[in-house]
Amino acid sequence: xxxxxxxxxxxxxxxxxxxxxxxxxxxxxxxxxxxxxxxxxxxxxxxxxxxxxxxxxxxxxxxxxxxxxxxxxxxxxxxxxxxxxxxxxxxxxxxxxxxxxxxxxxxxxxxxxxxxxxxxxxxxxxxxxxxxxxxxxxxxxxxxxxx
Amino acid sequence: xxxxxxxxxxxxxxxxxxxxxxxxxxxxxxxxxxxxxxxxxxxxxxxxxxxxxxxxxxxxxxxxxxxxxxxxxxxxxxxxxxxxxxxxxxxxxxxxxxxxxxxxxxxxxxxxxxxxxxxxxxxx
Numbered sequence: 001x002x003x004x005x006x007x008x009x010x011x012x013x014x015x016x017x018x019x020x021x022x023x024x025x026x027x028x029x030x031x032x033x034x035x036x037x038x039x040x041x042x043x044x045x046x047x048x049x050x051x052x053x054x055x056x057x058x059x060x061x062x063x064x065x066x067x068x069x070x071x072x073x074x075x076x077x078x079x080x081x082x083x084x085x086x087x088x089x090x091x092x093x094x095x096x097x098x099x100x101x102x103x104x105x106x107x108x109x110x111x112x113x114x115x116x117x118x119x120x121x122x123x124x125x126x127x128x129x130x131x132x133x134x135x136x137x138x139x140x141x142x143x144x145x146x147x
Numbered sequence: 148x149x150x151x152x153x154x155x156x157x158x159x160x161x162x163x164x165x166x167x168x169x170x171x172x173x174x175x176x177x178x179x180x181x182x183x184x185x186x187x188x189x190x191x192x193x194x195x196x197x198x199x200x201x202x203x204x205x206x207x208x209x210x211x212x213x214x215x216x217x218x219x220x221x222x223x224x225x226x227x228x229x230x231x232x233x234x235x236x237x238x239x240x241x242x243x244x245x246x247x248x249x250x251x252x253x254x255x256x257x258x259x260x261x262x263x264x265x266x267x268x269x270x271x
Contacts, residue, residue, distance in 0.1 A: 026255050033170050033258075041170060048163050079206060083233060084163040087255045 003143045010136045010147065017133065022126050027089030046130055049088045053123055056081045060116050064109070074112060075104040081119065092122045152199045152265055155179040158188040158215065159204040159231075164254070168202055168231075171261050184208055185215025192219060198226050200268060202256070205232035205243055213246045220247035227268040231256055 001009070017023045034041040056077045063074050082097035084090075096119045103111030137147055155177050157168045165181045172179045177200070182188050184207040201219070205212040216228055230243045230251040240251060250267050252260040 026257075029255070029257050030167070033167070033174060035174065037173075038170065045163060045166050045170075048166055052161075052163055076208075080161055083161045083254065086233060087161070087163050087167055089255075 001139075003140065003145045006136065006140050006143060007145055010133075010140060013133060013136060017129055021091050022129050024089045024091040026087065030088060043134055046088055046134075049084050049090070050127060052084050053081060053093075053127075057116075057120055057123065060119075064113055064116060069107075069109055069112075071104050071107050071112075075101060078104060078119075090123075090126045093119060093126055096122050152177055152268055154198045155200040155202060156188060156191065156196075156198040156226075157181040157202050158183075158185065158207070158212065159202070160184055160207045161204070164204070164256075168256055171256060171258060172202075174258070175261065175265070185210030185212060185218070188215050189218050189222070192222060192224055197224070200264070201226050201228045202231050202264075203228055203248070205230060205239070213243050216243070216246040216248060227264070229264045229267075 018027075030042050030045060038044070060074060060077050060081075063070060063077070078097050078100045082094055082101065085093035085097060096115060100112065100115035100119060103115055140147060153176075155172050157165055157172070157179055159165050159168065159181070160183045165183075169179050169181060180191070180196075180198075182191055185203075186209045188201065188203070189210070203212045203216055207215075210218075212230060212232065216230070219226075219228065227249045228247060230240075230248045231254055232240075232243070232251075233254045244251060250264050252264060
């Protein structure tokens, strides 16, 4: 694939991520912060988001398997996940976290378990999408182009 | 004359937010430090450090933003403190403001919101 095709693919793919609700304007804000002094800023922050999210999702999985559910602890993890996803523009993850917090407030175990599955599902989707986006970026740069 | 804002303290328990807030400040030429909760924010001031601006999250472990803001004002800290939170309950926001905030912005923080905070600081 030549450079022009790659750049077109990148633009189309990015547009689809916004149209399908995976990303919102906050992702644009992150891209605007990137500059020569921090050329990998977006990748750096998104990688932090991945690490952070996986840690919280593991904690949530363990917490919801306990005999005595600590809803306060669960809510604290979901709050963190909601914060991170909002900050990078991962809209669908953020929305599921909002639902999740609702079930925590109601102390609804089944609701929380269902939400956890939804959050995991949306997280895996957005992670794959962002990794594909970054791979496209790398291909463009390797071909001598720019974003 | 515009006040020169050169230093800031980011008080947030979320590492993603810490990184983004620091970059926002860095792009505006403001040097920053980060701490992960209200108690660390208080401790850093007890150690003698001072900042032109404090970006204070609300919900944090050990000591939340409301308590930390209150404590800092009791200590005589006159820095601009801007609350930055996703919490949108009006009651909580009022309590946060009453604790001693100069401004409040809803997360996620953007360039426009930070510039708005800085303009307020200049008018202070």
